[in-house]
Amino acid sequence: MTLIWGGLSLGAIYAIVAIGYNIVFISSKTFNFAHAQLTMVGAFVAYTGLVKWHLPTVLVLVIASAVVAIIAAIEERIAIRPVGDMHNILVTTLGASILLDGAAQLTWGSQPLTVPFFAGDSAITLFGGRAYPVELFLIAIAVLLVVGLGIYSRRSLTGLALLGMAEDREAALLRGVNVRRLAFMAFVAAGALAGFVGLFVGSKTFAVSTLGAALALKGFVVLAIGGFGSMPGTLVGGTLVGLAEAYASRYLGGEYANLAVFLILITILMVRPAGLFVRTKERVV
Amino acid sequence: MANLPLARRLSGGPLWIVPLALGILLILVPHFNLEYSIVRQLQLAMILSLLVSGLNLSLGFAGELALGQVAMYAAGAYTAGMLSQRGHTDILLQLVAAGFAALLVGLVTGIPGLRLGSWSLAMTSFFLVLLLPDVLAIFRDDTGGRNGLSGILSPTLFGKLLSPDDYFMVIAIVTVAWFAVMRNIAVSRHGTALRVLKKSPVLAASMGINVFRMKLLAYALGAVPAGLAGALFASLDLYISPEAFSFSVATTILAASVLGGSASVYGAVFGAFVLQFGLNQSTEFQKYSLVVTGAFLIIGGVLLTGGLTGLARSLWRKAVGEDPAVSASAPADAAAAEDVPAVPGKVLRVEGVAKAFGGNQALKGVDLVASPGRVTALIGPNGSGKTTLLNMICGFYRTDAGVIALDDKQLQRMGPDAVARTGVARTFQTPNIPEGITVREAVMAGRYAGHRATVLEAVLRLPRYRKVRKGDLAEADRVLDLVGIRHLENAEATALPLGQRRLLEVARCLISNPGVLLLDETASGLDEDEVERLAEVIRRVRDAGGTVVLVEHNFQLVLSLADEIVALAHGELMAKGTPEEIQNNERVMSEYLGIDPDAPEAPHVVLADVAPHTPEGAER
Numbered sequence: 001m002t003l004i005w006g007g008l009s010l011g012a013i014y015a016i017v018a019i020g021y022n023i024v025f026i027s028s029k030t031f032n033f034a035h036a037q038l039t040m041v042g043a044f045v046a047y048t049g050l051v052k053w054h055l056p057t058v059l060v061l062v063i064a065s066a067v068v069a070i071i072a073a074i075e076e077r078i079a080i081r082p083v084g085d086m087h088n089i090l091v092t093t094l095g096a097s098i099l100l101d102g103a104a105q106l107t108w109g110s111q112p113l114t115v116p117f118f119a120g121d122s123a124i125t126l127f128g129g130r131a132y133p134v135e136l137f138l139i140a141i142a143v144l145l146v147v148g149l150g151i152y153s154r155r156s157l158t159g160l161a162l163l164g165m166a167e168d169r170e171a172a173l174l175r176g177v178n179v180r181r182l183a184f185m186a187f188v189a190a191g192a193l194a195g196f197v198g199l200f201v202g203s204k205t206f207a208v209s210t211l212g213a214a215l216a217l218k219g220f221v222v223l224a225i226g227g228f229g230s231m232p233g234t235l236v237g238g239t240l241v242g243l244a245e246a247y248a249s250r251y252l253g254g255e256y257a258n259l260a261v262f263l264i265l266i267t268i269l270m271v272r273p274a275g276l277f278v279r280t281k282e283r284v285v
Numbered sequence: 286m287a288n289l290p291l292a293r294r295l296s297g298g299p300l301w302i303v304p305l306a307l308g309i310l311l312i313l314v315p316h317f318n319l320e321y322s323i324v325r326q327l328q329l330a331m332i333l334s335l336l337v338s339g340l341n342l343s344l345g346f347a348g349e350l351a352l353g354q355v356a357m358y359a360a361g362a363y364t365a366g367m368l369s370q371r372g373h374t375d376i377l378l379q380l381v382a383a384g385f386a387a388l389l390v391g392l393v394t395g396i397p398g399l400r401l402g403s404w405s406l407a408m409t410s411f412f413l414v415l416l417l418p419d420v421l422a423i424f425r426d427d428t429g430g431r432n433g434l435s436g437i438l439s440p441t442l443f444g445k446l447l448s449p450d451d452y453f454m455v456i457a458i459v460t461v462a463w464f465a466v467m468r469n470i471a472v473s474r475h476g477t478a479l480r481v482l483k484k485s486p487v488l489a490a491s492m493g494i495n496v497f498r499m500k501l502l503a504y505a506l507g508a509v510p511a512g513l514a515g516a517l518f519a520s521l522d523l524y525i526s527p528e529a530f531s532f533s534v535a536t537t538i539l540a541a542s543v544l545g546g547s548a549s550v551y552g553a554v555f556g557a558f559v560l561q562f563g564l565n566q567s568t569e570f571q572k573y574s575l576v577v578t579g580a581f582l583i584i585g586g587v588l589l590t591g592g593l594t595g596l597a598r599s600l601w602r603k604a605v606g607e608d609p610a611v612s613a614s615a616p617a618d619a620a621a622a623e624d625v626p627a628v629p630g631k632v633l634r635v636e637g638v639a640k641a642f643g644g645n646q647a648l649k650g651v652d653l654v655a656s657p658g659r660v661t662a663l664i665g666p667n668g669s670g671k672t673t674l675l676n677m678i679c680g681f682y683r684t685d686a687g688v689i690a691l692d693d694k695q696l697q698r699m700g701p702d703a704v705a706r707t708g709v710a711r712t713f714q715t716p717n718i719p720e721g722i723t724v725r726e727a728v729m730a731g732r733y734a735g736h737r738a739t740v741l742e743a744v745l746r747l748p749r750y751r752k753v754r755k756g757d758l759a760e761a762d763r764v765l766d767l768v769g770i771r772h773l774e775n776a777e778a779t780a781l782p783l784g785q786r787r788l789l790e791v792a793r794c795l796i797s798n799p800g801v802l803l804l805d806e807t808a809s810g811l812d813e814d815e816v817e818r819l820a821e822v823i824r825r826v827r828d829a830g831g832t833v834v835l836v837e838h839n840f841q842l843v844l845s846l847a848d849e850i851v852a853l854a855h856g857e858l859m860a861k862g863t864p865e866e867i868q869n870n871e872r873v874m875s876e877y878l879g880i881d882p883d884a885p886e887a888p889h890v891v892l893a894d895v896a897p898h899t900p901e902g903a904e905r
Binding site: 031033078079082083088089090091092094095096097098099100101102103105106213214216217220221224255256257258259262265266269270 | 350396397398400404405407408409411412413415416418419420422423532536539543572573574575576577578579580581582583585586587
């Protein structure tokens, strides 16, 4: 059970990253390569706030959200908005992710930094397994995000507009939805979310400049399993990836963890390329 | 002649002379007694340019971002290294083995990676790079794991030990040879087909190109130079370790590709040399390399769409002083093609075809027959299902019920590329024309799927390739004459005005000798002259025996051209008959044309685009 808690919390992190991808994908049909790096920056900012400046946790969460939201806003303005071609967005957001990796390395060094967690780091026993408070928090955040975003998108006007936009951009435009502004706001909101969860993610994994790349990939695998745009899919995908990773590294050895995830990705792409929770759409000319 | 600008005179000659001369110069470098550090940088730059060139095939030509070059590079390097360790030191053997190993990696990762749109290849290939250290660690007995693979022996060629100078020449020759191969692919029909694919997979499929296989071809073929580079690298240092294949190498390759221009052949060399000699010089600089590379990719992606070669090309064009669209002189006479060769049309039958999108019944039981030598027009208000029907004939949608057949061949279960190869050719509402190719090349691309020549045949310019190429050229002449844009054959295809782009699309369809020609609102947005020109072309095709299906809003044009008119409304057949009958059909008049038949005098109608009854987006 201890292994399961570990795997689930790891999966929750990936699911949270995938949710970030999804928010951007739903609102603008683009894929922000750098989203995982935004989470990483959130973890670093949390470290600086908590360890260097000794600020209270709530304040650190606010600061991290704000800082990363601003970075996301800048990214949208320089790396996404001016790019005409969809192919190039992949290149520019990858550029942004590499830039953030490099900047993080310059600012915080390449050693892993411990981000302290406010609820302590003594393990508790739950359902016969030992789990750390941060792990339970991560699982809770992932579930709450999916449920919350689900309700939000159906109940609020903005959420409905977002769904409409995802369905048909032009039609939404004709209905008076400011598509560009909404996409921008969604992008910034995804950034703020990444900043907010940075503290939790960092507490579980350490804040380290290679975190971004690992999260980006696993987040993508989660998305591929659940299907692009599917929020509940991220939970299933996260669970699968997290558990696979935990079990593979426990029973086969550390070097098999990524390999196991890669095999899942390949299998999913071969068997059900659109993911488990998305209907295949017919091509439109 | 004498007062022509120099550039212009040069541009007349075969341009491949320049890179070939530079290549020979590179091979002769050992004779120039250069400093060791420069020689080493040159060697690394050549290896890097091989890697970049492989990426260009998939990123620049097929339009798929892949980061897996490094994994293929490593596959090549470890294959060569392990061969050498076991005493197989012949560099030729190593190159061949490394090329195949890399090709294998490319195929195995490309097949799943290409199944799901553009991000999945980027991600699976990215994943591949991060997996490398793990895989090497798992097989540490053979690969040396994180400690690296040592004990690689000096390379030999036909039993003779190679000196460092010899080895330099080997690297240079392999590099030059690959770029010759790459150049031959790029200017061949395969290069054009890849550009079509990059422009639009839908277009590619409608021309009979199997999208998945074409992408896989580009990606897997790009593995070969990476494998060669790996073998060359292994025997250069006689030591390889996972550090040489880190993710930062992948970003360097990508940066070099973007800098040089991904869609060019020799841009890879530019980009690789600039990055090798520029970025990797000072160790102080290493600290900032990630930041710089990242910033560079953003700037490059935003500004330099064509990379440095794109920039150079547009400057060159200015120097040569040719503006392709303008310089072309008007045709002597539009009716230049007096004797049009026969276009063997086939019978298209549509019986009881139905289609629902969710709860929206777009088509219910539509019948239609289009015969050779006749123009069959399909009219109806927006949302009546015209374009849906067209897309079903082309295989882009699956039918819920009914039969679509061309002569005796049923089409309704085929994919779009198979339908196209059976003989269905179409144009698009918005002309779909690939970038960076001439009018002639764009037209010749229409024969790609119907007349095959393999990549190998194209690379080596084997007889079958030459024969197909000759046919391509001759047929292009014929159809360009037929539509009357022969005088524009060397203009850049995307630079043509709308009317001529439409004619280009018609020519691209005709060159494949289609059993049926589907024209999707070809006349919209054209002025009167252009419409007349188009109508003339359609008449010629019909008189030559072609089967033409015309989806059109311009009612006058339909009346003047069509032999039979099929009117749809709400996904059902509203009326069918000769222009005369349709013109006087009450339902057509009220529902489509919006005319009250009882009114004293019906106004002269030019086009009608009325009665949007169906919900928004139903037809798109």
